[in-house]
Amino acid sequence: MFKTLVNNYKFVTNDLIQNRVVVAGYTIPAGWIVLVVPSLLHYDPQIYEQPCEFNPWRWEGKELLCGSKTFMAFGGGARLCAGAEFARLGMAIFLHHLVTTYDLSLIDKSYIIRAPLLRFSKPIRITISENPLSSSHQYANLF
Numbered sequence: 001m002f003k004t005l006v007n008n009y010k011f012v013t014n015d016l017i018q019n020r021v022v023v024a025g026y027t028i029p030a031g032w033i034v035l036v037v038p039s040l041l042h043y044d045p046q047i048y049e050q051p052c053e054f055n056p057w058r059w060e061g062k063e064l065l066c067g068s069k070t071f072m073a074f075g076g077g078a079r080l081c082a083g084a085e086f087a088r089l090g091m092a093i094f095l096h097h098l099v100t101t102y103d104l105s106l107i108d109k110s111y112i113i114r115a116p117l118l119r120f121s122k123p124i125r126i127t128i129s130e131n132p133l134s135s136s137h138q139y140a141n142l143f
């Protein structure tokens, strides 16, 4: 074990002298910024089946705990988001009211571009109308 560490140390030292470091076969030149892009992980079809499809049930029964290597929306490790549970609750309440109170429809199509962050080919425009069957709409009519 000690020998391995010493060998690795020498290996890294030699690479640093040459202004680079090699990690898992990837050469990272000195001065480069290394970023984690969690959205790429969440849109990896090897981890999530048809990742671009809206499918809230994909999360059912999954452990979305801190430190997971397949779910990093709230970061991980020592810098894990302190408001993760609060944010999840807020989003669940917001989304519930959004989709049960309103009808949303796309005005025109757009597709996802990964470069490497996610963005759309053109701005997303949607029409929002109140769903007449929603319970909040019925309550509104009482007053």
Ligand code: HEM
Pocket (backbone or CB within 6 Å): 072, 073, 074, 075, 076, 078, 079, 080, 081, 082, 083, 084, 086, 087
């Ligand atoms: C959808 C909503 C949110 C997302 C996606 C999110 C995401 C994240 C991520 C990825 C980090 C880690 C940053 C890093 O690695 O340096 C983080 C940290 C943090 N978040 Fe959030 N966050 C959200 C909402 C919130 C809310 C509502 C609060 C507070 C009420 C909050 C408080 C914090 C704090 C205090 C940290 C720093 C933790 C530390 O460094 O020890 N976040 N968040």
